[in-house]
Amino acid sequence: MGNLHHITLRAIAQATESEDRVKSALSLFLFDSEIATIKIEGHYGNPITILQAQMKGKNCARFIELLKSKLGEHDLKRLKNESCERVDEDCVLHIRFDKQAAYKGIVQLAKTADTISAEIKIKAYPARREKAIAVVGEFF
Numbered sequence: 001m002g003n004l005h006h007i008t009l010r011a012i013a014q015a016t017e018s019e020d021r022v023k024s025a026l027s028l029f030l031f032d033s034e035i036a037t038i039k040i041e042g043h044y045g046n047p048i049t050i051l052q053a054q055m056k057g058k059n060c061a062r063f064i065e066l067l068k069s070k071l072g073e074h075d076l077k078r079l080k081n082e083s084c085e086r087v088d089e090d091c092v093l094h095i096r097f098d099k100q101a102a103y104k105g106i107v108q109l110a111k112t113a114d115t116i117s118a119e120i121k122i123k124a125y126p127a128r129r130e131k132a133i134a135v136v137g138e139f140f
Contacts, residue, residue: 003135004060005121009033011099013049015042025102026051026116029066031059060120064139070107078109080140083133091132093120 009029013022023035033053042048055063068076079086079095086094095118096110110116124131 003123003138004064005123006054006056007060007063007121008052008054008119009116010050010052010119011116013051015047019049019051021103022049022051022099025099026053028102028105028107029063029097029116029118030055031062033059063118063120067107068140072108075109076140080137083136083140087122087129087132087136089129091122091124091127091129093122093132093136094118095120 009026011022011026013019019037026035030053033055035051035053038050038052040048040050067079071079083093088094096115097118098106098108098110098112099114099116101108102116122132122135124135
């Protein structure tokens with residue numbers, strides 16, 4: 001799938017959560033990408049860990065295939081219908097997945113704020129939002 005630059009996945013492990021559990025949830029979407037760990041301090045001094053991974057090349061195509069095979073029909077339709085709202089001016093498609101469902105091996109769009117976010121950089125020539133939205137329509 002040559003129409004993707006890269007995909008960045010990100011999840012937050014709050015101080016009350018197991019970092020390994022969040023890594024496990026994030027791993028559902030990864031193939032051989034390494035997960036980077038970024039430690040920050042929250043607004044009230046609480047420790048927060050950001051887990052992030054990036055994939056390129058054939059793994060981008062594998063990610064889209066994973067979505068098409070694992071997302072429910074309703075979520076796939078939602079992605080297609082909301083592509084205009086989900087693609088920004090930088091030709092990035094934004095999707096948030098349910099982190100707790102991912103921990104159980106289920107791929108579904110988020111209904112709460114506890115998410116794994118995906119930023120999918122679309123290749124569009126010329127690099128315009130309308131072109132990127134058309135490419136997203138072809139995915140789903």
